[in-house]
Structures are given as C-alpha cells and as structure tokens.
Amino acid sequence: MNEPTIEASVHKDDYKGSASEVFAAFLKLGLTSFxxxxxxxxxxxxxLVVRRRWIDEKxxxxxxxxxxxLPGPASSQVGFALGLLRAGPLGAAAAWAAFTLPSAILLVMFALGAAAFGGPIGSGIIHGxxxxxxxxxxxxxxxMAKNLCPDRERASIALAAVLIVILAAGSIGQIAAIVLGGLAGLxxxxxKGEAVTGHxxxxxxxxAGAAAITLFFILLFGLPVIVAATSLxxxxxxxxxxxxxxxVFGGGHVVLPLLEAEVVQxxxxxxNQFLAGYGAAQAVPGPLFTFASYLGAVLSSEPNGFFGATIALIAVFLPGFLLLIGVLPFWDVFRARxxxxxxxxxxxAAVVGILGAALYQPVWTSAIDGPYxxxxxxxxxxLLMAWKAPPWIVVLVGAAGGVLIGVA
Structure with missing residues (x-):
C-alpha cells in the first residue's frame, strides 16, 4: 500500500473548501488555543485532522x-499551509488572520491601556x-535544551552561542551565533542523521516558490539599504x-531575544514595557508572535498605536510565510540531504544558547531584584514544570504575587 501523501491541484476548482470555512475553523482555534x-x-x-479530516495523519x-x-512561527506556518491546502491563497490568508487577530487585538488593547496601570497595584501587576x-x-x-542539545556536540554549540551573544551584543551577535552554529553542525x-520517509x-x-524565496532575500537585504538612504x-x-x-528557529519563545535586540537596544x-508585554502575551490564546503587535503599539515614536501594531504584526510573520511558500516545491528533495x-x-543548538543568554539578560536582570x-x-x-499548569493560570498567579509584593 502506498503511503498517504499531501496532494493538491493548482486549480482553484479543485480546492475542497472555501475561505469562509477556513476562517470560521481558525477563528475558533484563535480564540481557544492556549x-x-x-x-x-x-x-x-x-x-482539522481528526474531526474535519482536511488532511490525513501522515x-x-x-x-x-x-x-x-524552517525559521518562523511553526504553528502559524502549519495553519497557513492547511488554509492553502483547503482553499488556496485566500484560504491561507483567512487561516492566518483568524488565528492571529484575537490575541493581537487583546495585546494592542493591553498596550494602549498599560499607562492606566499606576499605583502599587498596577505596578505590582506589571512587575508580576x-x-x-x-x-x-x-x-x-x-x-529546548533537552530536545535540541541531547549530546555533547550540540551542547557545546549552544555554549559557544552564549559566548558569541555576550561578546557581540544585539542582532549581529545573534545572526553570527546562528550562522556559526549551522557551520559547526556541518x-x-x-x-546523527535520521531516515526520511513520506512525501x-x-x-x-x-x-512561485523561487519568486517567494527571491522576495524574502530582497526584503532581508534591501530594507536596511532603504532605511540607511531615507531614514523613514x-x-x-x-x-x-x-x-x-x-x-526565529526553534519556536515562538526564541523571538524574545531577537525582538529585544531590535526594539529595546x-x-x-x-x-519594563518589553517584559510586561511578554508576560501579558502568555495570558492570551494564539501565536506568541502576536507579541509584535504589542511592541508596535508602544513604540516611542510614530508609527505606533494601531498603525505601528499592524506594521509590526505583518512584518514579523511575513518572512516565515515567504520561506514556507519558497521551500514547499523543493522540500522533498532538500530534507533528505x-x-x-x-x-x-x-x-x-545555537538557538538554545541564544535563548539561554536572554534568560539572564534582559529577562532575569530586569525582573528579579530581591528575594520575594x-x-x-x-x-x-x-507550576509550569511540575504541575503542568496552563500558562494563563501562571500569569494570574504571577500578577497576584506581584501585587502582594508591591503592597507589602
């Protein structure tokens, strides 16, 4: 028997669903996926697999x-691809919008109302x-260390990444750590390769894939040139x-040090704004990348507010989607190498080191200033590790604890 495959035609008439169906399915997920x-x-x-049967298990x-x-938010990329498979490009856009907007709107509302958090109770919540x-x-x-650094070679690469980030602060050090980590992996x-199966x-x-990859690199290397020439x-x-x-390799939390290097430094x-927003992002459903909408809203200069949030949200998701579209036609051949x-x-492994460095600076140094x-x-x-508590429960505990410390 042949193995199950993901198959779809490029013809619009062959799509099995509509963009509205995709939007409704992902809106439910965007409101409930903690x-x-x-x-x-x-x-x-x-x-989508068990109940709706849009795709088989394999x-x-x-x-x-x-x-x-791929770099990017893995869950959002999976959702984008499932929308593409179900209803074409409009389905992909509908899947992203429905899954992303609930948490993005909540975080923008938090950003715009954060100034109201004054006094010991408000400041206690923020510190919590x-x-x-x-x-x-x-x-x-x-x-991530357990999964991505299970042997001494990859643990050493992670340690080297920490040292690189310490010695070369900012995005340059992080890019260098990822590039050198990849070369060290070679x-x-x-x-340590694994057998590749399936299709x-x-x-x-x-x-179309080549065009998406080309656009990705044009934006990645062209945007800094435009900024230097225009200062817009x-x-x-x-x-x-x-x-x-x-x-962003390895999951949503890895975006923390990368965004910190771009907007805080x-x-x-x-x-304080950065870490308070990151804490609030744990209490909302949907992808962690929507943290970018909060940051865009609280930028110190225009564009900020809703306009800044929109720019930041689109910009942080776009590269992952361009890379996904670019790799899809070539993935079967490439992944087997x-x-x-x-x-x-x-x-x-280098990504683990980058996140470990961020755990100390800025996360620990900005939040832990006493025994309480x-x-x-x-x-x-x-609560997270031993009791497996949902993150939103931990957010409530942290906010309440911050208030108690603040008023004590």
Whole structure:
C-alpha cells in the first residue's frame, strides 16, 4: 500500500473548501488555543485532522516536520499551509488572520491601556508579569535544551552561542551565533542523521516558490539599504520586525531575544514595557508572535498605536510565510540531504544558547531584584514544570504575587 501523501491541484476548482470555512475553523482555534506552539499543533490535529479530516495523519506529520525545520512561527506556518491546502491563497490568508487577530487585538488593547496601570497595584501587576516571563523563558530553555542539545556536540554549540551573544551584543551577535552554529553542525553533527520517509506535495509551483524565496532575500537585504538612504521610521520598523521574524528557529519563545535586540537596544521600547508585554502575551490564546503587535503599539515614536501594531504584526510573520511558500516545491528533495539535516541541528543548538543568554539578560536582570521576586519566579516555574499548569493560570498567579509584593 502506498503511503498517504499531501496532494493538491493548482486549480482553484479543485480546492475542497472555501475561505469562509477556513476562517470560521481558525477563528475558533484563535480564540481557544492556549499553551504555545506545541499545544497549538495538538489543537490543529484534533480539529482539522481528526474531526474535519482536511488532511490525513501522515500528511499532517510531514507538514509539521517541514514547518519546524524552517525559521518562523511553526504553528502559524502549519495553519497557513492547511488554509492553502483547503482553499488556496485566500484560504491561507483567512487561516492566518483568524488565528492571529484575537490575541493581537487583546495585546494592542493591553498596550494602549498599560499607562492606566499606576499605583502599587498596577505596578505590582506589571512587575508580576515580568517575573512570569522569567519562569516562561526558563521552561522554554530547559525544554529546548533537552530536545535540541541531547549530546555533547550540540551542547557545546549552544555554549559557544552564549559566548558569541555576550561578546557581540544585539542582532549581529545573534545572526553570527546562528550562522556559526549551522557551520559547526556541518562539522560535528553529520553522523546523527535520521531516515526520511513520506512525501510532501502542495499547490505551489517551482517558479512561485523561487519568486517567494527571491522576495524574502530582497526584503532581508534591501530594507536596511532603504532605511540607511531615507531614514523613514515606518520602513525602519518594518525592517526590524522582518529581520527578527527571519531568524526565529526553534519556536515562538526564541523571538524574545531577537525582538529585544531590535526594539529595546534601539531605544524604541523600554525594558519594563518589553517584559510586561511578554508576560501579558502568555495570558492570551494564539501565536506568541502576536507579541509584535504589542511592541508596535508602544513604540516611542510614530508609527505606533494601531498603525505601528499592524506594521509590526505583518512584518514579523511575513518572512516565515515567504520561506514556507519558497521551500514547499523543493522540500522533498532538500530534507533528505544529510548536509541539510546537519546544518539545521547545529543552528537549532545555537538557538538554545541564544535563548539561554536572554534568560539572564534582559529577562532575569530586569525582573528579579530581591528575594520575594526570586521566590515568586520559582513558584511560577514549578507550576509550569511540575504541575503542568496552563500558562494563563501562571500569569494570574504571577500578577497576584506581584501585587502582594508591591503592597507589602
């Protein structure tokens, strides 16, 4: 018997559903999917594989493997691809909008109302959210280290990435760590390949894929040139969020140090604003990348507010979608190559090091300034790791703890 495959025609008449159907399905997921990208993939499977039967189990597993291989928000990329498979380009856009907008709107509302959080109670809530960020990032670092650095070679690559980020602060150090991690993987991780099975086929032609890849690189390298030539703030914001979205390997939490390098070190967002928003992002459903909408709304200079949030949100998601479209026609051949597998193992290990460095600076240094905050961070960490509490519960505990510390 042949293995199940993901098959679709490029003809619009052959799509099995409509954009409105896709929007309705993903709006439900966008309103209820708490717990981060791994949990989102579970929600997708239950709703779209088991209940709606949009795709079979093997095809879904192949799709998840592809999106985890690429930079970008894996769960949103899976949703985008499922919308594409079900209803074509309009279905892909509908899937992204419906899954993303609920959390983005909530975070923009928080950003615009954050100034109202004054007094000991308001400042306690904000500080509690910053402490929650410590626990969340610690959990993400621990989990990723177990999965992506299971041997001494990859653990060493992660350690080297920490040192590179410390010595070369900002986005330059992070880019260098990922590039050098990938090169180290080619040298150290070639013998750890896994057999590749299955088949992935999507309604994207090779010319369309090549065009998407070309546009990705034009934006990645062309936007900084435009910024330098024109000093347009709107283009600078788009460039910063696009660059952050281009380098996110390994899950949504990895966007934290990349965005911090772009918006905090540039002076656009204060460290307190950044960590408070990151804590609030744990309490809303949907993809963690919607944190960008909060940052766009609180930028110190225009464009900010709703306009800044829109620019930031589109820019941070766009590179992942362009890369996904670009790779789809070539994925079957590329993923089987040992060189590609070794490259990604090294790059993923470097990502663990980058996130580990961010756990200390800015997350720990900005949130933990006394024994009470340290104790609250430990409580939140144990709730996440040992009790498997949902992140939104931990956010409530952290906010309440911050208020108690603030009024004590």
């Amino acid at each position: 717990g981060g990208p791994i949990a989102h993939l579970g929600y997708f499977r239950d709703e 095809g879904y597993a192949d799709l998840v493997a592809l999106c985890q291989f 959210l910053k402490v929650v960020a410590v626990a969340i990032v610690a959990q993400a670092t621990w989990g 040298w150290l991780c070639r013998s 992935v086929s999507f309604p994207v032609s090779r010319p 703030q709107g283009v600078a914001v788009f460039d910063s969020f696009f660059r952050a979205g281009s380098l 540039s002076g656009w967002v204060t460290p 040992p060189t590609a597998q070794a490259l990604m193992r090294g790059a993923n 905050q340290f104790a609250l961070a430990l409580i939140c960490f144990v």
